[in-house]
Amino acid sequence: MLLSFLRKNLRLTGTKYGCGGGGCGACTVMVSRYDPQTKNINHWSVNACLLPVCQLHGAAVTTVEGIGSTKTKLHPVQERIAKAHGSQCGFCTPGMVMSMYTLLRNNPQPTMEDVTEGNLCRCTGYRPIVDGYRTFCEGQPELFSKGDLLPLDPTQDLIFPPELAEVKDQTTQRFCGERMTWISPGSLNELLQLKADYPQAPLVMGNTNIGLDMKFKGIFHPVIISPTQVPELFKVTQKPEGVCVGAGCSMSFLKSVLERSINDFPPESTHMFRALLQQIKLVGGQQIRNVAVSATHFSTQIFITDGRRRVPIDKDFFLGFAKTVLKPDEIVLSVFIPASRPNEIVHAFRHAPRKESALATVNAGMRVWFNENSNVVKEISIYYGGVGATILSADRACQQISLSKLPWEEATLSDVYSTLVDEIKLGPSAPGGKVDFRRSLTLSLFFKFNLLFQVALYGLFIQAKSWYHSAQMGNLCSNPCVLCVQNVLEGQSAQDPVGRPMMHRTALSQATGEAVYCDDLPQTDGELFLVIVTSSRPHAKITHIDFSEALKLPGVVDVITAKDIPGKRFRTFTGYDEELLAEDEVTCVGQMVCAVVADSKAHAKRGAAAVKISYEDLQDPAFGSCFQEAIEKESFFLPRRQIERGDVEKGLREAEQVYEGEIRIGGQEHFYLETQSFLVIPIGEEKEMKVYLSTQHPAFTQVCFISTLGIPSNRVSCHVKRLGGAFGGKVTKTAILASITAVAASKTGRPVRCVLERGEDMLITGGRHPVWGIYKVGFMKDGRITAADFQYYANAGNVVDESVLVAEKILLHLDNAYNIPNLRGRSAACKTNLPSNTAFRGFGVPQCMLVVESMIDDVALKLGRLPEEVSIREINMYKEVSLTHYKMEFDPENLVRCWNECMKKADFRQRRQGIDLFNQQNQFKKRGIAIVPIKYGIGFAEAFLNQAAALVHIYKDGSVLVSHGGTEMGQGIHTKVQQVASRELNIPTSLIHISETSTQCVPNTCPSAASFGTDANGMAVKDACQILYNRLEPIRKKNPKGTWQNWIITAFLQKISLSATGYYRGHDLDMDWEKQEGKPYAYFTYAVGCSEVELDCLTGEYRTLRTDIVVDIGRSINPSIDIGQIEGAFMQGLGLYTMEELKFSPSGVLYTRGPSQYKIPSFCDVPLKFNVYLLAGSSNPHAIYSSKGIGEPTVFLGSSVFFAIKDAVTAARKDAGLTGPFQLNSPATPERACLVAQSESTSGPAQPWALNI
């Protein structure tokens, strides 16, 4: 593929690997071709991970390195994304840049509508990227002063190489690889001949289908035919009856053909074109549509004609899953798209888990042709996708309508719905799950068609029929947001950067692709690649591992098993031993068993596939799908914790009402864009090793590493330049993977690289703990909660990892912002046969608090009042200096201020009235609003983790090198630390450099986690800088007018040391679980978020209309970086609570192993209006420069969207006569929202497709 060619052969590492399957856009490049017919040069953004190099004959490829550089000149796109703070970890940034660059090459003045999708970012929350893009769009507000930005000058763009415009040969090209032959025929005849010679060979056009099959399903094709040079496949002809499009035209091209045809044909003939256009816009991302050809798409899904036989697309066209009437030696030549006839209406519908870049859950094409001047149907077709192995035609419903000869009216149609229910059947185990929902969608989509049809038939105006209006989601546009930042202190010097919104210090390098990540390091001599072999059983004895076949394969050097580990074969964590490689028994699918090392990644993968592991299944595995299995088997990791204040039983007895409820919160995949990556290099002397890796905790990796190899720490240095995102997922699992790589390096004596593929990463490394929260609450009629009793179960998976600590943190946050006098919490980390879960931004708090807030919601619903209306939340909130349930004193003043300010800024009460009115007027569309607070403890309860150290060198030229224990993963720690050093040394930031985090420079460091990185490391750097500054004091006094450089050289000549270590002891925090009291946190960060959504009750689709967030982060060191953290965390929370779903098969196999199956928020999910305010006038004596930690807390504010959805669902249920509390589990996907809004689930007892984790 082009991606590996660019990265490995050409050493152009700006183009990144994020998923390898066309789903993330990190590998986006621009491909340009000359079109001899139009004499135009066409530019396309494409995913390099799916683009075969053989297909690039005659094309020019532009990568991020080609458009600009920090060494020469930046391209405006690179500059603007950086200056708009649109690059945090930076791993997605080159791909984003190339998407925007290509758009501008095609249209230098785009509108916001043109702004492409198809790129994912896990850090920023997209808003700043959108604002960067906005600067190029017409009619958008000026977000920057004109002079601050480089102008876009298309004349400066790279020209298309003229020699490529002269490539005319259409001769056959044939490329032969180690195992495969690629043939690109030059003519149609030749293509037909090849197809006859190799009937099994696939035709590869966009490679978005075949490429995925080969990569992920291991399907191998010895011969591939690529007909991209066959002119007949690209022909477009327009006739009065319709448009004929060559089968090789891409979807993007088809889109432009349809747009043209809509203009060219009379409006009444364009129904089909419009319906198709609407669908095509939603297929894949822009990069996919640019290459995937429409005919292949339709040939497996809609219709086809070819030169020799014309095949109508009807119910007989599809024979089964991915099978059509096309014979093996036939090809599709063209697709004919008919113009609609008079009185013919066509509509297409699609429901997908995410609006953009997501495969449809259910889609439908519906066409009705009625008699002239009448509403009696002459002909009708209704097709559904996503409800069976192939496209289904609702024949009986169609017959019922057309045979009845009755007018199209509500009464006539009422029976059709029952026929559809009967006809479109899905068994309870249907692949894809969501059985009830899919069935409900078939009706909803027909209902929507009915409404659209009625409008067309009667020519109704939308104002006249509010119920019609109510069934359509409005066309909502995004607005620029308000970001309220603080000002610097009065009298602060202009040079002092603290408190200023400085750009991320390497944002420009990230935007130009120069920023180096672990896998960007050049190959070292003799380097090997390691691929992990994992268990395919959830619970089994390993009876034999046979790797003899693997060792025979070309390039395979060795297979590493537990027996090869020279030191400890396990890691001990919170009292439990965790095996690095399973030796005798496996306890989950995905557990690491052995590893294959080979001279290339491809060879190592083949070797891994050839390893045969024999198993003997053990007793039934426990998946904890209802947590019941774990509870029944008492399968817990110990200790189980409990905490209580007051007398809960008494509080419940004295309450006027008692309610019992529960909620389940699903897990979450970290989905850092850079997968786990390692390079271990044996130095060859005295067992020394250098380890380059992507971890949040280099010192922990070092410890794990040395115990595995049985060598002292002083032989191993771990180096982290930067991480492409982490979110808690690059601590414990990373250390194990690095240790396995180390064993391979030690055994072979050669450098070994391991870079997990996305699917491997998702399978092996676990994620956020799914949690089941059960509660009992006692309350008074006025809303006061007198007692609450919580039981939490967290699904830990097969090994303990940090699960016991997560369960503890859950208990520490169960009061959230509420002063409940009698409060009890119990938590348990359940041991199950699923991959082990680990730390994830918030460390259990986002799950814990959702339970608490659900309880508050239930109390409000029970009392029949809105949770915010002089409000259950307000009534119970901490208001004055108080003790938490673990007896830590704190002052909630800023919590209350955040609440009041958010209510005001969001105009909550006024909008609530507007929403009520809206809901009265709309039957099928409801709006909801919710506001939630958070009180989040900062610091580690394990006191030793709060320490930090730093090393600062001043060189003779005055430049400063700062090293500290924090790792840069996009959160901007190095930028903030640079600001600290600049203030303390009183020099500009340009003189200060931070190169990497290394155990060689700063030993025994603590993890960059718990939102505590800057607090601790900033203080250590401050200490080191102050030591140095004080050492220079006599020199400065003697020469007050001297420059920094003068002072430094003088100090050197006077033999004053210009290097210092700094140390920060950190807070002495603790938590005594026996006494159930302590001071586990240094202080609290407070925040309040308010969101409003609009929900389509027919499909469960929702849109976040507006979010307002007020956060107390003391005095921010860098407001733009902090706002980046707030927005990014919010969006990650939005994903957690509303869309991200991990699916496991009933036998414990993870289905969701990439962006195609697992949806994280995309551009389309950003609130249309997104305002962030930092609380003014706040300070914090417990952290550096009065700032506060902010990395994690606002994940929970994403739940404001969850509760807004719940509020909208409540309105829908009210219409249906349903009142009172109801259970809405998280994530509140369209499926859940829709089903809860309508009625209770009706699924049968049979084995479902996926586990309910």
Ligand SMILES: Cc1cc2nc3c(=O)[nH]c(=O)nc-3n(C[C@H](O)[C@H](O)[C@H](O)COP(=O)(O)OP(=O)(O)OC[C@H]3O[C@@H](n4cnc5c(N)ncnc54)[C@H](O)[C@@H]3O)c2cc1C
């Ligand atoms: C990230 C991603 C997102 C996607 N999103 C969506 C989505 O939202 N909705 C959706 O429906 N699909 C989606 N897809 C699937 C994608 O649209 C289809 O895979 C696409 O239509 C395939 O086109 P292609 O040219 O890339 O196919 P290829 O992989 O090149 O080939 C596909 C198949 O068609 C056959 N074929 C190609 N040309 C001809 C011909 N002329 N005559 C006969 N047979 C031919 C080939 O033999 C092969 O079997 C997505 C795919 C990816 C990777």
Ligand code: FES
């Ligand atoms: S790496 Fe190519 S799209 Fe993800």
Ligand code: FES
């Ligand atoms: S900045 Fe986008 S993934 Fe990190």
